[in-house]
Amino acid sequence: MPRVCLIGTGGMLPLKNRWLTSCYIEHNGKAVLVDCGEGTQIALAQFECRISRIEYIFFTHCHADHISGLPGLLLSMGNCSRTEPLDIFLPQGFGDIPRKLMCICDKLPFEVNIHELPSRQGLLTADKIDPLLRVSFLPLRHSVRCLGYSFEFGRKPVFLPEKAKALGVPVEYWKVLHSGENVTLPDGREVAPAEVTGAARKSVKLTYVTDTLPFEGIARFAENSDLFICEGMYGGEDKKESMDKKGHMLMQDACLLAQKANAKRLWLTHYSPAEKNPLEYECTLKTLFPNVTVSSDGENTEL
């Protein structure tokens, strides 16, 4: 089951009591990080998320509050003797930003591959990503090119030992079969994974949208998400006009999108530094979308 940890919940600048918005998702021992602002590596340590497990970093966009922590994180990965390559994904036209930031990361002991994603809705091709992870992206409406992401984590079918035993499959073949590969037994018989596992299980969907005006396409993109993480810069309706100008949304907008998307749960994030106590809106927001959480740093769940 994917473990999700919302490392930080702030927008614009890191505060002494609120880290910048970033999300760590670990599944089957591998992790995805979405955005990495100043201090994200400290917050990852604080919430016991293992940077050694991060295989992919997805950047929504290249504003400083979403990317300024990258060089520090890469160096800390290097200090942990990482040798596995790291893949970074970001909106088209911005690949030079991480390259420039990496001017203070000489001699990393691992490769960093930077992939620019096109400015249209799309799906990551399997050669770039783990086959059990399906990632789609959606252009958002912000002051710079910005992407929302949807992660679908495939779940292996349950292994059924009683079936394996009935077929006389020795225990040492079980792991390989459960990983999805056929095996040939010592007696010459070929056994397929489907013979020893249960039915296919529904994948788990997490959608991550921040730094955008609200629009219908987000609801379709987030449809049936098990968890929808969405920005809500302010909880006060009086901020609507200024949010429109800046390419952001209110907590209320996010609730309406979650409802239209038929999401199971909504976590709000990316609060303005001027929102000192975002939690005060939670009761009101529940009238718009009952399963909303005004998240705090370190908000944590298994999906």
Add this chain to the structure above:
Amino acid sequence: MPRVCLIGTGGMLPLKNRWLTSCYIEHNGKAVLVDCGEGTQIALAQFECRISRIEYIFFTHCHADHISGLPGLLLSMGNCSRTEPLDIFLPQGFGDIPRKLMCICDKLPFEVNIHELPSRQGLLTADKIDPLLRVSFLPLRHSVRCLGYSFEFGRKPVFLPEKAKALGVPVEYWKVLHSGENVTLPDGREVAPAEVTGAARKSVKLTYVTDTLPFEGIARFAENSDLFICEGMYGGEDKKESMDKKGHMLMQDACLLAQKANAKRLWLTHYSPAEKNPLEYECTLKTLFPNVTVSSDGENTEL
């Protein structure tokens, strides 16, 4: 009197309980910052140091733990509507590093002037710096070009109201005279500042040295410092060999330098992340240099 705040005391990477080494010095309403690693802007806020007052940033060198927080700090200065230019000083050949890091700082409402300092001992010329602040620099011995800094804060002579009264100088001229300018009174007499102030006062000297092997020249450079801030990566003598290789020093080395320099006080900083409790060495270190402080984040004094 200059107020000094050691914002952080860590080296290599920021920890959840230790910010990266950086120092804020405020004098006459203007401030100097030395180094700015990831999280320094958060620590500045935590210790109530005002980023709006920072006029100069001095970088010892361009390793990430000393400079990665620059873009975030600049953006936060911009968010506070700063319009005054900011001057950045760093070792020769490294001016492109802040320029590259600033790729995520578009539209700053103020000018950033980057000055490279030569690789020999020197003194900042008065056209680049406040005349009441005398800054000298010393090449250190690290894996990359690195500078130590010595700041001498000039102190205005005490204003003597009884002398001003005896000379019949109206109160509205006192401030100008104390600022060091001559005035012409309504009756045509010219009065010079020296006629209404006490004797010249000794300036206050703070020396800041980090990321270097220990060597004699540091003691001469730090001579008679009121406060000597110096790295001490480890307190254990068993780390001497590895520190030699990496271009760092032990807490003991710093104490010996402070003694040779005849410094009034020594603050240690830039501890290795592996030094979990640097304070444990304080008693032993006092036998080498009695006025040593194994500093903690936010160590604070007036000089």
